[in-house]
Amino acid sequence: MTLHRSQLAILGGTPIFSEKLYVGRPNTGDRQSFIRRVNDALDRRWLTNDGPYVQEFEQRVAQFLGVRHCVTTCNGTAGLQLAIRALGLEGEVIVPSFTFVATPHALQWQGITPCFCDVQPDGFHLDPAAIEAAITSKTTGILGVHLWGRPCEIERLQFLAEQHNLKLLFDAAHAFGCSYHGRMIGGFGDAEVLSFHATKVLSTLEGGAIATNNDAIAREVRLLRNFGFADGDTIASVGINAKMNEISAAMGLASLERLDAVVEANRQNYDAYRTGLAGINGLRLYMYDESETNSYYYIVIEVDEQRMGIDRDTLLQVLHAENVIARRYFYPGCHRVPPYTFTKAGILPQTERLASCTLSLPTGETVGAEDIRKICQIISQASEDAEKIRWSLKRKHFVRSDYPTSICLQK
Numbered sequence: 051m052t053l054h055r056s057q058l059a060i061l062g063g064t065p066i067f068s069e070k071l072y073v074g075r076p077n078t079g080d081r082q083s084f085i086r087r088v089n090d091a092l093d094r095r096w097l098t099n100d101g102p103y104v105q106e107f108e109q110r111v112a113q114f115l116g117v118r119h120c121v122t123t124c125n126g127t128a129g130l131q132l133a134i135r136a137l138g139l140e141g142e143v144i145v146p147s148f149t150f151v152a153t154p155h156a157l158q159w160q161g162i163t164p165c166f167c168d169v170q171p172d173g174f175h176l177d178p179a180a181i182e183a184a185i186t187s188k189t190t191g192i193l194g195v196h197l198w199g200r201p202c203e204i205e206r207l208q209f210l211a212e213q214h215n216l217k218l219l220f221d222a223a224h225a226f227g228c229s230y231h232g233r234m235i236g237g238f239g240d241a242e243v244l245s246f247h248a249t250k251v252l253s254t255l256e257g258g259a260i261a262t263n264n265d266a267i268a269r270e271v272r273l274l275r276n277f278g279f280a281d282g283d284t285i286a287s288v289g290i291n292a293k294m295n296e297i298s299a300a301m302g303l304a305s306l307e308r309l310d311a312v313v314e315a316n317r318q319n320y321d322a323y324r325t326g327l328a329g330i331n332g333l334r335l336y337m338y339d340e341s342e343t344n345s346y347y348y349i350v351i352e353v354d355e356q357r358m359g360i361d362r363d364t365l366l367q368v369l370h371a372e373n374v375i376a377r378r379y380f381y382p383g384c385h386r387v388p389p390y391t392f393t394k395a396g397i398l399p400q401t402e403r404l405a406s407c408t409l410s411l412p413t414g415e416t417v418g419a420e421d422i423r424k425i426c427q428i429i430s431q432a433s434e435d436a437e438k439i440r441w442s443l444k445r446k447h448f449v450r451s452d453y454p455t456s457i458c459l460q461k
């Protein structure tokens with residue numbers, strides 16, 4: 051398998067793709083079924099406020115997840131905010147730094163201190179040992195993130211939460227359609243929050259949901275998402291407006307109908323990446339646990355600069371030059387992102403490591419096997435041409451040392 055040209059684009063060749071390939075390019079659901087429902091909703095003139103499509107979507111999602119309640123929201127971030135409020139979190143909450151910035155934002159927004167904690171040395175989720183070290187008298191909860199559709203160490207987090215009398219909430223924005231020990235993610239902890247943003251595996255354009263088996267929490271988030279209205283004129287709490295609308299729910303229903311096909315396409319892409327990347331020295335593709343249900347939506351590689359001869363950021367430049375818009379999810383880690391940078395620089399060694407060596411590659415329905423074969427060929431060639439690329443780029447080195455494993459923001 052060689053490219054039909056001699057030079058990588060970064061060395062002056064023509065980009066192998068004439069159009070850009072993206073990570074998280076939206077899946078668009080069953081178009082006819084979406085448009086039929088949009089027309090239906092317009093005819094009905096019931097466009098929001100717990101409309102029939104929102105209700106149907108909530109029932110379908112709850113059923114799919116095997117969870118008692120699904121309460122949809124206008125987006126995942128609002129879902130996190132409502133869940134945090136309904137759980138009564140305050141003071142400090144333990145959260146990974148290696149996540150999308152919405153996770154700590156949802157805490158900070160409500161005056162809660164995100165206590166950034168490192169991830170496991172051999173993984174990418176909250177490290178139970180680091181959590182224990184980070185718990186203080188002000189800690190009220192743990193907010194775990196099922197990164198890249200892979201579950202956290204749920205049982206160990208549950209144990210820690212019980213032991214220290216903490217609430218346990220999960221940011222499951224990446225994990226719709228994924229299971230843990232055979233049970234769908236969505237039913238763990240006190241509540242889990244999903245995102246149906248257009249870039250996620252199941253889309254409602256913008257949208258999210260709180261999934262929970264706890265009746266009281268479900269009742270509370272329903273109140274909070276609709277200004278706190280208990281009924282007609284009774285206002286039970288200080289709520290906000292975080293409702294999902296009917297057009298979004300229509301997209302959600304149309305997307306659910308096509309979910310199996312999307313997941314199958316993702317799985318085939320994952321297999322194609324496994325084949326294409328096998329044998330590249332120093333490159334590791336994060337595998338899915340085949341004993342679980344997976345959405346196969348996140349193709350993530352780890353670049354070992356020493357063995358591969360090329361560092362992650364240079365590989366990123368190589369790919370971008372070929373119109374493969376790979377992304378650094380997540381870089382540089384929330385503890386290094388304003389407004390969180392007033393934490394000491396240079397902390398959380400595992401987070402720093404992951405943020406410097408991982409890369410997300412394009413997949414989804416708009417990417418095919420032939421595209422992936424070419425992407426893998428580019429990566430392979432980048433490794434072979436590493437020295438030439440290095441000479442042509444002149445890059446900087448990062449030096450890392452031993453850092454503490456957790457840090458709390460001071461108010």
Ligand SMILES: *Cc1c(COP(=O)(O)O)cnc(C)c1O
Nearest residue numbers: 125126127150152223245247257
């Ligand atoms: C997408 C995402 C969110 C936010 O969801 P929105 O629906 O975009 O508000 C939160 N956390 C993680 C990890 C995400 O990837």
